Amino acid sequence: MNRRCFFWAGALGLALSLLFAANGLAAQYKALIVTGQNGHNWQETTPVLKQLLEETGLFTVDVAQSPAKGEDMSGFRPSFQDYNLVVLNYQGDAWPEETKAAFVKYVKDGGGVLVYHFACAAFPDWPEYNEIIGLGGWGGRNENWGPYVRWRDGRAVFDNSPGRAGGHGPMQPFQIVIRHPEHPITQGLPEKFMHVPDELYGWLRGPAKNLTVLATAFAPADKGGSDEHEPLLFTVRYGKGRVFFNGLGHTAKELKSVAFIVTYQRGAEWAASGKVTQPVPEDFPTADEAKVRE
Numbered sequence: 001m002n003r004r005c006f007f008w009a010g011a012l013g014l015a016l017s018l019l020f021a022a023n024g025l026a027a028q029y030k031a032l033i034v035t036g037q038n039g040h041n042w043q044e045t046t047p048v049l050k051q052l053l054e055e056t057g058l059f060t061v062d063v064a065q066s067p068a069k070g071e072d073m074s075g076f077r078p079s080f081q082d083y084n085l086v087v088l089n090y091q092g093d094a095w096p097e098e099t100k101a102a103f104v105k106y107v108k109d110g111g112g113v114l115v116y117h118f119a120c121a122a123f124p125d126w127p128e129y130n131e132i133i134g135l136g137g138w139g140g141r142n143e144n145w146g147p148y149v150r151w152r153d154g155r156a157v158f159d160n161s162p163g164r165a166g167g168h169g170p171m172q173p174f175q176i177v178i179r180h181p182e183h184p185i186t187q188g189l190p191e192k193f194m195h196v197p198d199e200l201y202g203w204l205r206g207p208a209k210n211l212t213v214l215a216t217a218f219a220p221a222d223k224g225g226s227d228e229h230e231p232l233l234f235t236v237r238y239g240k241g242r243v244f245f246n247g248l249g250h251t252a253k254e255l256k257s258v259a260f261i262v263t264y265q266r267g268a269e270w271a272a273s274g275k276v277t278q279p280v281p282e283d284f285p286t287a288d289e290a291k292v293r294e
Contacts, residue, residue, distance in 0.1 A: 027059050029272040032087070038089060049116065053265070053268055058272075064078040069092050084272040086106070086112070087113075088113065091119055112270075112272040120166075121139055130207055132238045132241075135231065142165060146206040149231050156231070178192070190287065192287040196256075198254045199250045210236055248260040257290060
């Protein structure tokens with residue numbers, strides 16, 4: 001089943017590449033999706049993440065799949081420097097030291113990174129990774145990793161209260177609120193828009209250096225949340241690199257949400273290039289209604 005998913009995703013990507021090439025629209029950027037281990041279903045989400053990038057016409061996409069959990073990782077050495085964008089769909093065993101050093105250098109030197117959903121739970125004991133992703137959760141993280149970031153009184157504030165990092169209530173629909181409408185990723189999007197039932201991440205904490213909150217969602221306590229406006233879309237600058245975090249998208253079903261699709265595609269282009277050329281689509285969700293693409 002997994003091989004079949006990757007086959008069809010690859011076939012679709014090839015078809016799209018040929019279509020864009022025929023119209024003189026060659027892809028401008030190379031992306032690498034890093035996956036192979038995750039507490040979430042990476043086999044299901046990776047082909048969709050690949051397809052969504054390819055359908056923009058901006059990206060050609062490769063996948064670097066790690067060995068399975070507990071297997072020898074010594075040979076896992078993706079060539080990060082060959083890409084404009086690295087999409088992290090990984091949460092598992094530690095990478096080799098050479099791979100970690102190569103990733104840090106890639107970002108410092110100006111590489112783009114997109115942190116997808118549960119990748120924020122990876123590598124709690126890797127300080128540079130925590131700085132690159134800005135905020136993380138789970139894996140034993142607590143106040144020693146850094147503050148919570150809350151949206152209060154019209155601005156992002158640090159909350160140094162002790163406590164866990166990472167959590168969410170049951171799957172629930174929620175409204176996303178843009179907090180930085182001038183940023184290229186969010187420019188032109190409506191101030192408020194709905195997302196399908198999904199995990200609403202809360203209690204993320206970390207170094208939060210050079211972090212810009214783009215959008216939040218309120219996580220009500222009666223639905224297992226923090227009763228805070230939680231940052232779900234944000235950017236981090238690390239060296240010359242651009243990092244975009246998208247906390248949406250638990251499974252492939254949630255990846256059909258137009259709220260996810262558009263913010264993922266626009267965030268990927270910004271991380272790769274520093275700009276966004278994609279228009280806001282006509283089927284974008286409203287403040288009251290989520291939209292999906294089948």
